[in-house]
Amino acid sequence: xxxxAEEAAQALRDIAAIKARAAGxxxxxxxxxxxxxxxxxxxxxxxxxALFPGNILLVWILVVVAALVVGTGLARHTNPDIPGIAWxxxxxxxxxxxxxxxxxxxxxxxxxxxxxxxAPLFVATLYIIRGVQLRPRYLLIGLVxxxxxxxxxxxxxxxxxxxxxxxxxxxxMLSGLWLRQL
Amino acid sequence: xxxxDEIIHQPVRLKIMAALNTLSSGQWLEFVxxxxxxxxxxxxxxxxxxxxxxxxxxxxxxxxxxxxPRTRVNLSPKGREAFARYVAALHAILTPQNVAPEPSGx
Numbered sequence: 001x002x003x004x005a006e007e008a009a010q011a012l013r014d015i016a017a018i019k020a021r022a023a024g025x026x027x028x029x030x031x032x033x034x035x036x037x038x039x040x041x042x043x044x045x046x047x048x049x050a051l052f053p054g055n056i057l058l059v060w061i062l063v064v065v066a067a068l069v070v071g072t073g074l075a076r077h078t079n080p081d082i083p084g085i086a087w088x089x090x091x092x093x094x095x096x097x098x099x100x101x102x103x104x105x106x107x108x109x110x111x112x113x114x115x116x117x118x119a120p121l122f123v124a125t126l127y128i129i130r131g132v133q134l135r136p137r138y139l140l141i142g143l144v145x146x147x148x149x150x151x152x153x154x155x156x157x158x159x160x161x162x163x164x165x166x167x168x169x170x171x172x173m174l175s176g177l178w179l180r181q182l
Numbered sequence: 183x184x185x186x187d188e189i190i191h192q193p194v195r196l197k198i199m200a201a202l203n204t205l206s207s208g209q210w211l212e213f214v215x216x217x218x219x220x221x222x223x224x225x226x227x228x229x230x231x232x233x234x235x236x237x238x239x240x241x242x243x244x245x246x247x248x249x250x251p252r253t254r255v256n257l258s259p260k261g262r263e264a265f266a267r268y269v270a271a272l273h274a275i276l277t278p279q280n281v282a283p284e285p286s287g288x
Binding site for chain 1: 200204218219275
């Protein structure tokens with residue numbers, strides 16, 4: 001029997017809703033790998049900074065380059081159907097790095113602890129914006145990252161690098177695992 | 183006018199087909215992910231997948247991810263065509279010449 005116009009319209013609405021829901025799951029899944037990777041990178045970077053405070057620049061250059069190489073491969077693997085995904089990914093990360101470098105230049109000289117706050121707060125803001133516009137879990141990730149990083153800067157200066165390893169790296173890694181929970 | 187596919191028309195099967203149709207032809211969706219997207223129980227999803235598999239609309243693959251058993255589902259080319267026809271049939275129903283006008287004077 002032929003469905004009525006109302007039934008047909010309802011079926012098309014159901015299809016659109018499922019399409020959006022499926023896109024959300026796929027987006028969360030793709031993002032989870034990057035969160036785990038950059039969480040591990042932040043954790044390693046801040047831990048090494050705590051252990052070797054005289055080699056901050058070298059530590060972060062090595063960590064960022066390693067994360068970029070792995071992240072680009074991960075982006076290609078997770079989104080094989082998106083044309084130019086590697087370039088898009090590299091442009092995104094480069095813009096975040098450029099922002100951090102520019103902030104350092106503009107505000108130079110600034111202590112290492114202040115400098116270390118720029119990237120986490122910028123990333124937290126990006127996730128909050130993404131969460132408001134697209135998917136709610138990103139909003140919570142951004143809020144937790146921003147709040148924990150700020151709390152560490154304001155109240156835990158004596159253990160700042162260790163705090164950031166857990167607050168920043170830990171938050172991102174746990175967020176990555178959370179996005180895999182359906 | 184073409185009658186929409188009765189196999190797909192059932193609400194849960196429609197959701198399954200719509201979810202699988204978002205993937206490219208070579209991609210497989212894990213059973214647990216599909217269950218979350220469709221928002222149904224294991225038993226219900228399994229029963230409807232069996233119906234779709236019997237019609238060659240979906241393919242089901244069971245393997246192991248490490249030591250964990252894993253079931254994955256994929257939309258077959260026949261299923262993709264059937265879903266496209268189904269959506270076209272729904273749109274056809276909604277074209278102005280096929281929608282009955284509202285009774286006037288009510």
